[in-house]
Amino acid sequence: MQSYTEENYLKIIYHLSEISNPVLTNAIAERIQTKAASVTDMLKKLSDKELVNYVKYQGVTLTEKGKSTAINIVRKHRLWEVFLVDKLNFKWDEVHDVAEELEHIQSNLLIERLDEFLDFPKVDPHGDLIPDKYGNFADLSFAKLSKLKPKDKGTITGVSEHSSTFLKHLEKLGLTLGKRIEIIEVLEFDGSVELLVEQQKMNISREVAKHILITKN
Amino acid sequence: MQSYTEENYLKIIYHLSEISNPVLTNAIAERIQTKAASVTDMLKKLSDKELVNYVKYQGVTLTEKGKSTAINIVRKHRLWEVFLVDKLNFKWDEVHDVAEELEHIQSNLLIERLDEFLDFPKVDPHGDLIPDKYGNFADLSFAKLSKLKPKDKGTITGVSEHSSTFLKHLEKLGLTLGKRIEIIEVLEFDGSVELLVEQQKMNISREVAKHILITKN
DNA sequence: TTCATTATTTAGACAAATCTAAAAATTTAT
DNA sequence: ATAAATTTTTAGATTTGTCTAAATAATGAA
Known part of the structure; x- marks a missing residue:
């Protein structure tokens, strides 16, 4: 089990990986609103836990374990966004911060039930794909x-x-x-x-x- | 704004107040699964923030500020329990731990919308009263x-x-x-x-x- | 290639929340 | 009322995640 903070790092490394790979320390520091030194500390910790491959001065990539953890957080984030917009009438630009908190709630049962309740959506309100419980993204035409x-x-x-x-x-x-x-x-x-x-x-x-x-x- | 931990202490003091008032250090320690020394530290902190009235060796009571914070957490907890049971088909004995996490999500808009979505329930799945947004409990006949x-x-x-x-x-x-x-x-x-x-x-x-x-x- | 700039890491410190062990206050029992 | 037992607090240490300042590595420019 990872801490709230560790989860956030994994999620951000996952997102930044889409732009550059490996992900550099400063890129994470900027995104997470913290100092490079703090990022270095956390990368060492995540590396010890085998959630990332970290090479001094070269940046990080996610391990399989780290990646599946990150994808699961993304899944939760996007499902909650759908819930907020579809069920609670939030506007698409009001949901991010709340989903940012909800994504850390620990309960597989909760997420599977929520997914079902929302009728297994494939995309979130921003058009981003929602991975299924195995971490697979729908191969949507768009x-x-x-x-x-x-x-x-x-x-x-x-x-x-x-x-x-x-x-x-x-x-x-x-x-x-x-x-x-x-x-x-x-x-x-x-x-x-x-x-x-x-x-x-x-x-x-x-x-x-x-x-x-x-x-x- | 209080930390996750501070919120938990306030909530527990609120609940224990129904049994004994003021609430003793050891009662809190037992309920929160921690040591009396840790409780003392936190009580001082909460007292500095004027959330509790703390008298050395005599126990604590909640201030008005502390009480309304506690009631708001109870409100969130119970609304989420209704959501889990009514919408996600949880059984009444499966909801506690998840609600324990959800109650700390910070968003008034979320809670007001959730309340509306659930049709302003007055009691949770265990028969406990749900305070309204002003902290008032319905005067149900039972x-x-x-x-x-x-x-x-x-x-x-x-x-x-x-x-x-x-x-x-x-x-x-x-x-x-x-x-x-x-x-x-x-x-x-x-x-x-x-x-x-x-x-x-x-x-x-x-x-x-x-x-x-x-x-x- | 060598110097300057930029990026990253190390070292040491700090705040939050917890702990253990010992001291102090309170309560209970004789 | 005094000693013994219990409860609570204090003192000092620990862990997590953060910071600043200084050191080191990598990159870019002349």
Whole structure:
């Protein structure tokens, strides 16, 4: 069993792994609002518990054990978000902080029952995939653009942010529904994505990429 | 804002206050599964924060501030129990530990929405009253016998424990539905209750008293 | 390649909550 | 009322997670 704090570190390492691998000490420190020295201390502890592979000065990756723990926390977080929005009428932008607390409640029975109560949702209110109890993500036809890897191809089929400023921005970039795109590269330093749209090369920020939904191939 | 641990102490002092007032250090230590020395440390801390009135060697009582904090935790605990039983099909004896964790989630919006979602329940699955958001308990016609005070009179109208052993026990004691009772005294040292049933004086344990529901007067 | 900059780690300290062992206060029994 | 037993508190140590300041390693620029 891990402490609340250990769980948070694992979850954050899991998320940061999608942008850069291994994950660097400073990246964690920034995300978790703490000092690099504190992160180093915790990485040693997690390494002792065989939850991460930690190499001095080189950063960390999750072990299988660490990864499945992290995925389970993500699962709980996203299920609670669905609960808050679907059952308690929270708005999608009100749920994060509460889910951040709820994700640490320890009870498998609770989570399995909640999953059932919510009718086994596959995505959360932000369009993120919810892993099942075995840690498997549904192979939905659509994914966030920010989750794609170089050479992935697909079609824009939706957005997960509906503010008019955002939609106008997309229009200006030519990223409209139905357009085919191909990932060229995901830049490590800021997570921005270089892609090809109608022979046109362009770069969009991770922020924007996160809110564009793609149907692969 | 109080820590998780401080909240637990307040809650336990609140509950123990129903049996004896002020609450003694050792009573808390026993209930919270810790050492008397640790309790003393925490009582000083809570006293500094003006959540309890602490007199060395004499025990503690809750201040108004401490009491309303404690009642709010009790409210959360009991609402979550209703949720677990009514919505997630937990059995009444499976909910305690999980509710013990959920009661510490910090979000007024969450609790108000949950209360509404559950249709503003007045009692939890164990028959305990759920305070409203102002800390007021409904004045239900029935209450647990263990919640009554000396000289209170009433009629037995139900039980909150339905095992046949328990029901047979009640029958043997003559504590059957419809019988009128009057509280003589609540013994401090074990919370047992001395009462009058049809001119007959008797003593029942707190455990038994907790599961007998009384309609007052 | 060597120096400067940046990133990371080490060393030592601190706050929260707990513990053990010993001291002090209170209660009980004679 | 005094001694013995019990309860409570104090003193000092421990663990977890954090911090600052200083040291070390890695990276980037001339």
